[in-house]
Amino acid sequence: MKFSSLTLLTVGLIFVEIAIVSPRILAQTSSPNSAEIKAQNASKWRKMTEDEKSQALNFILNSPLGIAALNQLAIERFISPICAKTFYIDEKSGGFSTLMRVKCSQPRGVSTAVGYDEIRVIFSRFEDNIENFQIERVSKTEGILGTPLPD
Structure with missing residues (x-):
């Protein structure tokens, strides 16, 4: 196939126009800012009650994948009596998504x-x-913040 120089120039101009105009169009579309996204994600999680915490621990200890997660925590030296453990639940998932x-x-x-x-x-x-x-x-010093939580 042979393309004329006019065809190649036209195709090139189209790509240049897309490259220049697309970012401007994307910048003009409204998207939620990071504060809104953080607020939505933080409201997704709530602290568990003592009964929910007990039930979550039971699921973790009686599941091979729960034990695998605890092993990962041990490898990274996060299993310690001096480390605070807080449990959260996502009610929107029907309680099937939990965070430790x-x-x-x-x-x-x-x-x-x-x-x-x-x-x-x-x-x-x-x-x-x-x-x-x-x-x-x-890691707050490294700027790695993770999932937003309510507290």
Whole structure:
């Protein structure tokens, strides 16, 4: 196939126009600012009651994936009696999504370059079984903030 120089010039101008105009159009569209997103995500989680906390611990201890999450916390030195543990629940998920926050007074973790102030584990459950979990490492000095929480 042979293209004429006029065709190539036209195609090139179209790409240049897209590259210049698209960012301006995107900038003009309204999107929620970061404060709104943080407020929405923070309102997603609430602290668990003592009964809910007991039930969540039961699910964690009786699930292979719950034990795997605890093993990860131990590897990163976040299993300690001096570290505060707080549990949260996402009511919008019907209580099937929970978050365990472990916060220590001294930075911890397996990395020699970065110490983390806290570690969070988000558990996703189906009925009584934990189906998966995510680990979030939080370091305020490094600017790694994690999932917004209400407190």
